[in-house]
Amino acid sequence: MKKFILDLRVTENIRLHDRYVLLKMTHENTLPDMIPGQFAQIRVDGSPTTYLRRPISINYVDKEKNEVWFLVQIVGDGSRKLSEAQVGSFVNVVLPLGNGFTVVNDADSRYLLVGGGVGTAPMLFLGKWLKDCGIKPDFLLGARTINDLLQLDSFKALGEVYATTEDGSYGEKGFVTQHSILKQKNYDHICTCGPKPMMVSVAKYAKESSIDCEVSLENTMACGIGACLCCVENTKEGNLCVCKEGPVFNINRLLWQI
Amino acid sequence: MADLRVKIGALSMLNPVMTASGTFGYGKEFEDFVDLEQIGAIIVKGTTLEHREGNPYPRMAETPSGMLNAVGLQNKGVDYFVKHIYPEIKDIKTNMIVNVSGHDLESYIQCAERINELDGIPAIELNISCPNVKQGGMTFGVHPDCAAEVVRAVRKVYKKTLIVKLTPNVTDITEIAKAVEEAGADGISLINTLLGMAIDAEKRRPVLSTVTGGMSGAAVKPVALRMVWQVARAVKVPVIGLGGIMNWKDAVEFLLAGASAIEIGTANFIDPAITVKVAAGINDYLERHHYKSVQDIVGALEL
Numbered sequence: 001m002k003k004f005i006l007d008l009r010v011t012e013n014i015r016l017h018d019r020y021v022l023l024k025m026t027h028e029n030t031l032p033d034m035i036p037g038q039f040a041q042i043r044v045d046g047s048p049t050t051y052l053r054r055p056i057s058i059n060y061v062d063k064e065k066n067e068v069w070f071l072v073q074i075v076g077d078g079s080r081k082l083s084e085a086q087v088g089s090f091v092n093v094v095l096p097l098g099n100g101f102t103v104v105n106d107a108d109s110r111y112l113l114v115g116g117g118v119g120t121a122p123m124l125f126l127g128k129w130l131k132d133c134g135i136k137p138d139f140l141l142g143a144r145t146i147n148d149l150l151q152l153d154s155f156k157a158l159g160e161v162y163a164t165t166e167d168g169s170y171g172e173k174g175f176v177t178q179h180s181i182l183k184q185k186n187y188d189h190i191c192t193c194g195p196k197p198m199m200v201s202v203a204k205y206a207k208e209s210s211i212d213c214e215v216s217l218e219n220t221m222a223c224g225i226g227a228c229l230c231c232v233e234n235t236k237e238g239n240l241c242v243c244k245e246g247p248v249f250n251i252n253r254l255l256w257q258i
Numbered sequence: 259m260a261d262l263r264v265k266i267g268a269l270s271m272l273n274p275v276m277t278a279s280g281t282f283g284y285g286k287e288f289e290d291f292v293d294l295e296q297i298g299a300i301i302v303k304g305t306t307l308e309h310r311e312g313n314p315y316p317r318m319a320e321t322p323s324g325m326l327n328a329v330g331l332q333n334k335g336v337d338y339f340v341k342h343i344y345p346e347i348k349d350i351k352t353n354m355i356v357n358v359s360g361h362d363l364e365s366y367i368q369c370a371e372r373i374n375e376l377d378g379i380p381a382i383e384l385n386i387s388c389p390n391v392k393q394g395g396m397t398f399g400v401h402p403d404c405a406a407e408v409v410r411a412v413r414k415v416y417k418k419t420l421i422v423k424l425t426p427n428v429t430d431i432t433e434i435a436k437a438v439e440e441a442g443a444d445g446i447s448l449i450n451t452l453l454g455m456a457i458d459a460e461k462r463r464p465v466l467s468t469v470t471g472g473m474s475g476a477a478v479k480p481v482a483l484r485m486v487w488q489v490a491r492a493v494k495v496p497v498i499g500l501g502g503i504m505n506w507k508d509a510v511e512f513l514l515a516g517a518s519a520i521e522i523g524t525a526n527f528i529d530p531a532i533t534v535k536v537a538a539g540i541n542d543y544l545e546r547h548h549y550k551s552v553q554d555i556v557g558a559l560e561l
Binding site for chain 1: 280281282283287288290291303311312314315316317318319320321322323324325327329332475476524526527528529530531
């Protein structure tokens with residue numbers, strides 16, 4: 001897919017919780033085609049300690065409004081500065097980058113989309129994509145507390161939502177892989193994004209249950225386009241750039257001890 | 259339009275803008291963003307005789323106005339390059355230059371011999387300065403005698419333009435520069451990355467898998483500029499300046515310091531279209547100051 005450097009105009013900046021912001025952006029021309037699981041490299045201006053672009057996954061694409069959404073977790077100076085982007089201001093973005101999730105276009109496919117923390121971001125776009133393909137996905141969302149569970153209403157509009165929180169403030173208490181739904185329902189495909197320990201246990205569950213599973217990795221990146229070879233994941237095919245060969249990988253390609 | 263053409267040995271370039279090895283892939287990675295044929299030369303990823311997996315992850319740490327990398331010359335080896343990558347890039351109408359690296363004298367020679375056979379590659383950049391490989395690399399580049407030995411050996415088998423890339427991690431870079439010039443280099447590029455380190459205080463562990471890594475980006479520019487200025491005064495062959503060039507103004511500063519051409523590295527990560535913008539910016543500068551040719555400002559620093 002052709003990649004673009006675009007100055008996107010911020011149309012909405014919604015503070016979801018203390019540490020999370022949803023940025024909606026548009027462009028005067030029709031936005032490029034994007035696939036769930038792909039990401040953008042966002043330049044953060046005005047933050048002296050932020051030298052490199054920040055890779056942020058595509059949260060949602062609203063084709064009617066010609067908008068792309070990014071969910072920003074405020075971690076350091078760069079994400080804080082980005083979270084302060086004013087409506088009407090411009091943000092320089094390179095997109096779409098990487099490969100997305102595989103969607104098997106079969107209405108009978110049973111998909112479970114597992115997101116942890118801010119890793120739920122691409123699952124919203126993926127859920128919408130599946131729904132448009134006639135597939136109603138289930139979502140399993142995990143977070144530390146109810147305050148870290150984001151966009152619940154948007155997820156509920158697309159499919160069944162199951163949740164876990166570490167403190168039990170919403171859904172079942174514990175981690176996503178402990179959720180009772182995994183014992184009750186069968187799935188053909190699991191797509192997951194979130195903290196690595198969570199993805200590893202999801203991958204382990206999928207492997208043991210012989211379920212096809214794709215994970216979205218977020219290794220530290222510099223260029224985002226496969227030039228610098230910094231973000232490599234050691235796979236069965238050797239060191240591969242997560243930014244270019246991923247970020248989505250089938251677990252069969254990885255060397256995870258699962 | 260000013261005359262931006264530059265010659266390094268027998269290598270003729272449309273303009274003085276080149277890409278630094280390891281920051282521009284094989285060029286193709288950037289074709290959505292820039293017209294590759296508007297770049298003076300593209301120096302592709304460091305190539306070694308044998309396949310190299312590089313260092314384990316993590317390989318990168320962001321630093322104030324810069325970054326550290328510890329990639330460790332990951333590449334599929336010169337045979338793979340010749341068979342699979344060269345056919346893909348040979349018809350790009352700019353100078354495609356291969357950065358050649360090795361772990362001993364023989365591996366440098368054999369790699370350079372293979373590249374010498376390729377009609378579409380008019381020059382090599384000999385990397386005697388990589389800080390991220392255990393053997394060779396930088397160890398060749400820190401002693402004038404070793405540097406001269408490897409350049410002399412490669413010079414015997416490599417018939418086209420030979421550029422030698424120097425490490426800044428030395429006491430006196432002009433001694434190394436003079437030694438490689440004497441040994442037959444057609445041009446000298448500098449600087450490779452500065453050896454650095456990053457620590458994660460919370461984890462009490464180094465950030466990089468290799469503990470130390472090579473620092474690049476805007477933060478290294480003053481060091482690079484100083485070394486380019488020193489080397490340009492010490493040798494007669496053309497000097498190619500690199501290190502922290504983020505925009506046309508930085509590029510002009512290197513030209514004034516004595517560089518005949520410049521390489522853009524880390525800036526490609528932040529603006530994938532920066533190369534052509536720098537070439538345009540150099541032209542605007544020359545026109546604004548009524549210079550006919552970029553040659554007119556090479557070493558034109560007034561002291």
